[in-house]
Amino acid sequence: MSDQVEPKKYWNQRAKEYGLFSSGYLDRDYYMWEEEIRKRCVYDVIDIRLGMRILDVGCGVGNWSLELASMGAEVVGVDFSEEMIKIAKRRIGKHPVNFVLASVEEVELEPESFDTILCITVLQHILSDERLSAAVKNIVRACRQGGIIVVLESCLEKDTSSHLSSYQILRSKRMYIDIFRKNGAQLENEKCVAFFGRISLKLYGRLYNLVYHSQYNDHLKSCSRTQPERARLRGIGPRIRKLILTLSKPFDYHLSSLSRHFDSCDLKLLSFRKT
Numbered sequence: 001m002s003d004q005v006e007p008k009k010y011w012n013q014r015a016k017e018y019g020l021f022s023s024g025y026l027d028r029d030y031y032m033w034e035e036e037i038r039k040r041c042v043y044d045v046i047d048i049r050l051g052m053r054i055l056d057v058g059c060g061v062g063n064w065s066l067e068l069a070s071m072g073a074e075v076v077g078v079d080f081s082e083e084m085i086k087i088a089k090r091r092i093g094k095h096p097v098n099f100v101l102a103s104v105e106e107v108e109l110e111p112e113s114f115d116t117i118l119c120i121t122v123l124q125h126i127l128s129d130e131r132l133s134a135a136v137k138n139i140v141r142a143c144r145q146g147g148i149i150v151v152l153e154s155c156l157e158k159d160t161s162s163h164l165s166s167y168q169i170l171r172s173k174r175m176y177i178d179i180f181r182k183n184g185a186q187l188e189n190e191k192c193v194a195f196f197g198r199i200s201l202k203l204y205g206r207l208y209n210l211v212y213h214s215q216y217n218d219h220l221k222s223c224s225r226t227q228p229e230r231a232r233l234r235g236i237g238p239r240i241r242k243l244i245l246t247l248s249k250p251f252d253y254h255l256s257s258l259s260r261h262f263d264s265c266d267l268k269l270l271s272f273r274k275t
């Protein structure tokens with residue numbers, strides 16, 4: 001259990017600090033931009049039908065669960081963070097969701113009881129490979145034959161993995177594909193998520209650092225600048241960033257309807273069918 005204590009503590013703390021915004025990036029503008037692209041990618045691979053059963057694994061504060069319930073699905077959301085589940089339960093409105101406090105590795109789910117299962121940025125937070133195996137086994141077992149499992153996670157084309165922090169691991173795409181296949185679910189679709197937005201922001205960030213950052217630091221150090229000048233220097237980044245995201249959106253929207261993958265895209269959607 002010890003390898004789970006730290007991540008759980010982290011998510012509880014995050015929920016206490018950021019409430020409704022704790023499930024995604026802390027940079028809210030970017031989060032809301034990317035969430036739109038994520039939705040287009042996910043809804044391109046699943047059909048929501050009235051009364052269908054959906055399991056939302058690592059549901060956080062319930063964003064996906066509540067939206068899916070409002071579309072007519074019967075949703076179960078599972079998360080191991082008490083604080084996340086507390087917030088999610090408070091948000092239940094006229095479209096009820098069954099929020100369950102449990103880890104995905106250990107939650108007891110009826111076999112073959114879900115038509116669709118979503119794992120949106122959650123497997124990347126299960127640090128140990130043993131726990132990941134237990135989680136995937138549980139997920140595939142709970143999915144009905146012919147059902148779809150959507151996995152949207154950061155992962156790499158190359159066959160290495162690295163710990164990004166005490167609560168996140170970047171695994172290879174191959175590892176996710178193999179582990180699902182081993183448990184009886186075959187890869188059916190693959191998409192790059194928010195590829196253009198992410199890659200152009202990365203390139204812009206490099207350029208910005210190169211051109212402005214050292215200059216900006218020098219200005220701050222010398223303390224010779226007035227407040228408005230400092231603000232202007234700081235403001236260059238966010239404004240251009242917003243413009244980049246606006247320009248990237250149509251390209252990422254288009255990509256969300258295609259099955260394409262690029263090596264340099266580190267956020268991927270993999271959809272599996274249980275056979």
Ligand SMILES: C[S@@+](CC[C@H](N)C(=O)[O-])C[C@H]1O[C@@H](n2cnc3c(N)ncnc32)[C@H](O)[C@@H]1O
Nearest residue numbers: 011023058059060079080081103104120122125
């Ligand atoms: C990045 S958030 C994503 C939340 C949600 N899927 C979304 O996209 O809005 C990751 C969530 O996974 C949960 N989580 C991490 N490891 C888990 C585990 N082993 N079992 C259940 N939930 C877990 C965390 O508590 C957190 O709420």
